[in-house]
Amino acid sequence: MAKSWKNPVFQAFLADAKAQLGEKVLASCIACHAPAAAVTADYKFESRVSQEGVTCNFCHNVSAVDPSSKPASYTFEDANPLLMRGPYSDSDPGSAHSFVYSEIHTKGEFCAACHNYSTPGTDIPIEMTYGRWKTSKAAAGGKQCQDCHMPPYAGQAAPRISKMNRDKVHAHSFRGPRGGALDSVATLKAVVEGGRLKLSVANRRAGHALPGGGGGMRVIALSVSFFGGAGESLSTTSVQTYGIQYADAKGKTPVPKWLAAKVARQTEIPPEGTVVEWCQIPPKAKKARAILVYHFIDPAYVPALKQRQVDLTGHQPVVLARAETKLP
Ligand code: HEC
Ligand code: HEC
Ligand code: HEC
Ligand code: HEC
Numbered sequence: 001m002a003k004s005w006k007n008p009v010f011q012a013f014l015a016d017a018k019a020q021l022g023e024k025v026l027a028s029c030i031a032c033h034a035p036a037a038a039v040t041a042d043y044k045f046e047s048r049v050s051q052e053g054v055t056c057n058f059c060h061n062v063s064a065v066d067p068s069s070k071p072a073s074y075t076f077e078d079a080n081p082l083l084m085r086g087p088y089s090d091s092d093p094g095s096a097h098s099f100v101y102s103e104i105h106t107k108g109e110f111c112a113a114c115h116n117y118s119t120p121g122t123d124i125p126i127e128m129t130y131g132r133w134k135t136s137k138a139a140a141g142g143k144q145c146q147d148c149h150m151p152p153y154a155g156q157a158a159p160r161i162s163k164m165n166r167d168k169v170h171a172h173s174f175r176g177p178r179g180g181a182l183d184s185v186a187t188l189k190a191v192v193e194g195g196r197l198k199l200s201v202a203n204r205r206a207g208h209a210l211p212g213g214g215g216g217m218r219v220i221a222l223s224v225s226f227f228g229g230a231g232e233s234l235s236t237t238s239v240q241t242y243g244i245q246y247a248d249a250k251g252k253t254p255v256p257k258w259l260a261a262k263v264a265r266q267t268e269i270p271p272e273g274t275v276v277e278w279c280q281i282p283p284k285a286k287k288a289r290a291i292l293v294y295h296f297i298d299p300a301y302v303p304a305l306k307q308r309q310v311d312l313t314g315h316q317p318v319v320l321a322r323a324e325t326k327l328p
Contacts, residue, residue: 001174004053005034005045008311009297017258025258031072032114039076054114060084065104067112067130071120074113087170092162108133108145115145115213124260125244129213136271138207148181148207149174177212178314182294186210186269188222188321190290192328197224197281197288199239199323202274209268211243211294216257219243219295220269220320222277226285226327234285240277242267245298254300285327292320 004010010033017025031038035058037050045051058076063085066073077083084093085102093099104110108130116130133139138148146152150170156162157169175181189200201222203210211218220242226234246260247253253264269275281288296315297305305312 001054002052004032005030005037005051006053009305009315012305012308012310013256016256021258028071029258035072035074035076035114038072039078057081060086060105062104062110062113063102065109065113067109067116069116069118069123069125069131071117071126072114073117088157091157092164093158094161096158096161106144106146108139111145119257119260122261124246124263125266126215126257126260127213128215128244129208132208132212132268132271136207138271143207145207146170149176151175177218177294177296177318181206182318182320186220186292186320188290188292188323190224190288190323190325192281192325195281197279197290197325197327199224199277199279199290200274201240201242201269201277201292201321203269203271206271208271211268214296215244216246216254216260217296217298219245219298221293221295221299222290223293224279224288224290226282227287227289228284229286231287235282237279239279239290240267240275241265242269243298244268254298256301281327288325288327290323292322294318294320 014029017029026043027038034050034053036052036055037043037045039058040047040050042050049055061077061081062074063077064075082097084097084099085105086099087106088099089101091099112130115127117127118125133145150172152168152170154167155169156165173179185204185206187202187204191198199222206212211220221238222240223236223238225236228234244266245254245264246257247262247264248255248259249261295317
């Protein structure tokens with residue numbers, strides 16, 4: 001969150017968006033990626049705070065969120081920037097700031113401000129994380145986004161100021177796919193059925209679909225390699241790609257979210273769900289090895305980013321699961 005403005009991959013795509021749509025596109029991007037700059041209309045980023053991405057003050061000054069598919073649907077209350085809104089009605093901030101209890105901060109609806117939106121006018125879905133969570137069993141069971149991404153622990157909220165011990169404070173790590181959330185999130189099974197290879201991909205514990213968001217950017221690729229009797233490699237087949245990919249007005253695909261004129265393809269692994277894919281077995285194949293790989297960046301964009309020497313640290317693909325089976 002703190003890096004959402006400085007993130008070099010974001011900066012590279014922002015430069016493209018400006019080149020394609022003009023400087024005015026900046027205002028729409030920073031509404032989510034640098035909201036402190038957006039709410040102060042600091043479009044030149046003269047203040048250092050503007051560069052701090054999704055900041056403490058920003059989130060704790062939000063007084064309401066419209067969880068619809070409107071982009072950046074938060075109400076930022078700037079009348080008193082030192083009035084912090086949060087989950088406690090008995091906060092103990094000393095003289096640092098004043099506080100008020102805010103129910104929205106304890107609910108997944110809060111995150112919908114930025115993690116749920118469609119393109120205004122054309123209504124093309126971009127971020128669907130909140131919507132997919134809302135209809136999941138996790139949500140029905142009362143699990144909020146915060147429970148998984150800001151896991152609660154017992155301790156002190158601000159140890160230097162308040163000695164109050166609490167049953168529940170929230171890790172502000174916003175643990176996501178870069179922070180270990182991908183470990184064992186999906187499972188993969190491979191069996192032979194009716195002469196074909198049957199692959200079952202299950203979403204074990206994301207509280208929403210897989211991939212969880214990042215429309216037009218994150219994709220999960222399922223492929224199979226076949227080997228002969230002596231272990232020699234025969235072929236590799238791409239079986240499925242999960243994620244949402246857009247086409248522009250001329251039908252070119254994939255294109256990034258700001259050029260989306262329509263959805264070119266959309267597949268996902270639903271929350272608590274399993275999808276089944278089938279694959280033909282080539283002659284002479286004696287072993288199949290399937291692999292499920294999470295790509296932060298649609299591989300179609302990677303060569304150009306590398307050529308521009310964009311720092312891709314934290315964006316390397318991650319293997320989610322593997323499965324192997326002998327073939328008859
Ligand atoms: C309504 C909020 C919102 C708006 C507006 C928005 N984004 Fe995003 N963007 C997000 C969210 C949320 C993510 C992260 C999704 C995830 O991690 O699943 C994201 C991710 C990205 C990423 C991927 C970053 C990475 O490191 O992988 C890029 C690039 C990006 N956005 C560019 C833009 C550009 C350029 C604009 C303006 C044309 C824009 N975004 C407008 C919310 C928004
Ligand atoms: C993306 C929004 C967001 C950002 C950024 C953010 N917070 Fe929070 N913070 C929350 C939410 C949401 C909660 C309440 C979680 C709950 O109760 O489920 C919270 C809770 C808190 C609490 C109450 C104790 C606790 O952990 O529950 C304190 C204190 C706090 N935040 C301080 C900070 C500080 C300081 C920063 C910057 C270093 C910060 N927050 C950044 C959203 C944010
Ligand atoms: C003001 C807009 C905004 C709000 C509100 C917001 N986010 Fe985000 N979030 C973003 C953006 C932008 C990114 C993408 C940053 C990037 O990839 O550079 C992001 C990324 C993330 C990620 C992915 C981190 C990673 O490692 O890829 C997680 C997880 C996340 N947000 C969870 C939450 C949760 C949970 C809430 C609610 C408590 C929330 N966000 C509220 C804008 C927001
Ligand atoms: C039951 C736990 C759980 C709940 C509830 C949950 N998440 Fe997640 N989330 C995960 C896991 C596990 C991942 C890693 C898999 C992935 O990246 O899709 C993840 C990934 C993400 C990502 C990164 C998606 C990507 O692939 O780029 C974002 C953003 C995110 N969650 C936001 C949210 C928001 C916002 C909510 C509430 C509307 C929420 N999550 C609810 C477990 C949860």
